[in-house]
Amino acid sequence: MKKHKDLVLHGNEACAMGALAAGMRFFAGYPITPSTEIAEFLSVELPKVGGTFIQMEDEISSMGAIIGASLAGVKSLTATSGPGFSLMQENLGYASMAEIPCVLVNVMRGGPSTGMPTRPSQGDVMQSRWGTHGPHPIIVLSPQSVLECYTLTIHAFNLAEKYRSPVIMLIDGIVGHMWENIQLPEKIEVIDRPEPTVPPDWYNPYDNLPGGEIVPLVPFGEGYRYHVTGMVHDKSGFPTLVNEEVEQCLDKLIYKIKNNLHDIIRIEEYMLEDADICIVAHGSVARSAREAVNIARSEGLKAGMLRPITLWPFPRFHLENISKRVKLFVVPEMNYGQVYGEVLKSCPKRAVRVTRVDGELITPAQIMEKIEGAAL
Amino acid sequence: MIRTSETMYKYLRPDKEFPHVWCPGCGIGIVMGALVRAIERTGFTKDEIVLVSGIGCSGRMSTYLDFNTLHTTHGRALSFATGIKLANPKLNIIVVMGDGDATAIGGNHLIHSCRRNIDLTALVVNNNIYGMTGGQYSPTTPMEHKASTAQYGSIEKPFDICKLVEACGASFVARSTTYHSKMLDALLSRGIAKKGFSVVEAMSQCPVQYGRRNKKGSPVDMMMWYKDNAISNPAFKKIPPGEIGEQFPVGILVDLDEPDYLERYSQIVKNAGGDRL
Structure with missing residues (x-):
């Protein structure tokens, strides 16, 4: 990565650099205009830092792969546009339901359908909120500049880790493709995944802790064997249809965001x-x-x-x-x-x-x- | 018998989700038993194994076994598994899918996993039908066979899963059946030990949704059909093409030594000056 403090970057590049600065070490994606520069940039930069870049067979599998990588303990990113965002919706819902931290960049283009691949839009505001089925939490950030593409991507990873939730960077095609002269901030805050506080036998990955504290997600392979599913689950992660447990599972998803609006919401x-x-x-x-x-x-x-x-x-x-x-x-x-x-x-x-x-x-x-x- | 039960018990999550969802006479339990014996044989600890599954009857296997388990979305198990493997190559990943899961909705992921030769073991439980949703025809339902959405008989040419993945570049391809459960666990342990993309097809009877509609008899009758028609691969190759009826080859069908995806990717990282696990 370039070490200069003064840089001329476009939004997509700044976004990718922000992700690297946040500690992202896994990218999976599928080519689509106007987001492709993120994949191109990371295909060069990720190997240099020992990270993984993979071009998947479609957007569905890209979203699946970043969920898998995150479960293995690595901060993960995908980037797409319009139609690709539509394809990611099912697995995006999975990440919400299974509470897997990850970041999805959607550089918006004109729609519906194939729409206008080379022209910008803000048509996915509602899709970013309600695109996947069922009640689910989501955090969506919207940068207005190249610098914000950098800083908000770092923030997106922090929120993803803190709230165990997918976070969407909703960038319009103008900001994604716009070039600006920026200075990267000297200091950034990076939140990493916390260590578990209990031994494996006591670990419930979906526990309702007092005060709404969020259970750390332990990476697969570290001795905490547990089950992850997209089905409604109890606190241990296993499917349930017991009414109280169903309600607890879904309530928890909504309230972990709702009870922290003061921390999550940023406005100017x-x-x-x-x-x-x-x-x-x-x-x-x-x-x-x-x-x-x-x-x-x-x-x-x-x-x-x-x-x-x-x-x-x-x-x-x-x-x-x-x-x-x-x-x-x-x-x-x-x-x-x-x-x-x-x-x-x-x-x-x-x-x-x-x-x-x-x-x-x-x-x-x-x-x-x-x-x-x-x-x- | 006792030994098998003890082994099985060691890997089950007895306090979770039992009784299981599988119908009486279903073959998936036999496949799960073979998988457990195969893992036991490889010597990996429970913590080193990740069991990823898709959606459907076979997808429930991940719920019952005491590994790191991931029950994914329909058809997408291989993509989740790809992410896990690349993020932590030390983990051994087994992906359980059904025939519809792996070759219809997940067909794209299956062929590309073969092409990449990513170090995963795919166990495809082929019961020729969508069982959980009530017996709709799948890409492996034989022609003219009936299903709840093919009441007049299927008119679609079925996939031969092993031929499909062989053509797409899988390093290890093998087939067995629930009748040949010992062979199945031997093949699975070979597949798990194999570096590269391994596919083991386990032909498994679905007496309730497939057998009943197609007059295949009892679960035992269906397993006896496997016994009668499964032929070892070398013997199968000697049958003149015109004389092959319902017979199918079992055993190891492909076993290649080729660099896997991670080996190639590690070289890229090395060339770029990076450091990797």
Whole structure:
């Protein structure tokens, strides 16, 4: 890996470098635009650090392989786009259910189906939350810059290990392919998998510990023989259909995230203190939104921006608080309004959307048009 | 008999999930017994073995045995196993799949595992049917045989699993049946010891979903059919092609010495200046 402090990188490369910095040593993936650079970069870099790179036969097996590698104790990554993300959904649900830490990068392209392979989109916001079947926890992060591709990928691995959950880096094709001059942070926080606190005979990999503490996942082969399944399981990991145990298993999955929203959710507020208008934007669109705020302010309009860095769990409480102060929410997205729906759920106030699905950027002017037309 | 039971008991999880899900007369228990004897023979400890399984009747085997066990999604067992093996090459990984699991929904993973020659042992329990879901036809259901979704008889040409994996480059390919359970455990221990991708096909009777619909008689009758039609590979090769009826070869069908995936990958790591287990 390059050792320079000043680097010109694109988002996908920064994402791969962040993963290496977080200690990721296993990558499995399948070629797909616009995420392929992550695989290409890691195919060169992983052997240098003794890690594993493998190109699998499809996205389904890529997701399976990273779950397997994580169970063997190695931090694991896969990267894909649109159709590949759809194929990964079943095994993504497995990782949620079996509580296997892993990170999945989805560099979004226009859809549905094959859609627009070479044009960006933010069409997978809802798929990243609800793409796999059944109730399940998920953490989804959305970077707006090349630097954030690096830092948030490290954060994604930390969250994955801490909460024993798959974490998705939801990057739009613009951020993934955008080049920026960045300085890597000197210090980063890396969370590694904790050691077990009990001997093998007492180990229950899915125990409900007091205070919601999460049981360390012991790698296969270290003397803690246990069972892992995608079926609803009891605390020892074996399938169960006992009503109370089923409820405990599923409740635990949801509450391990729900009880830690303060730790998981990251947002950025920009000029929101005195704002009447709040733009809610993430990813590349947040960059246009920031500029729109600047333009609005220069015209005497009190605009600000809320940027969900953590898209899921959605920063609902932040929105509810802001909704007490602002008169209008403007939600620009490169889809027909997926975050917009969440904003409506969180705030009974007026909200308007700015949508674009042709694979072009949302411009500050487009957002301004909506703000000016809203006539407060 | 007593010795077998003691061996079996040593590897079972008696306090978990018993009684098992398999129907009376099912062959999967015999296959599981053979697998346990094979592992016992190889001398690996329980901690060194990872048993990965797919979904279906055979998939439940991982629940009952006291190893590091992973019950995966339908058809994907080999991909999970690939991740485990590459992340920790010291582990010995056995992947149990059914015929539908391995050759229909998981067919892609099967052929590519062969091609990569990754050091795993695949045990394919072939009962010619989807048993757990109620007897639908699988890629190994013989032509004209009946299934709940082939009430007029199957019109699809079945796979010969051993020929399939041989063509795809597996290092070790062998076949046995529940009748030849001693041969099965011998083949399995060879497969486990083999470096590279090994496939052992265990032909196993499903009297409830397959046998009943196709008038194959009792479980014992079905096993006797295996006895009558299984022919050792060298003898099978001598039968003129026109005279092969329902007979099929058993024993070791392929045994090659080729570098496995990890050996090749370790060379890449070495060349790149990396360090690896």
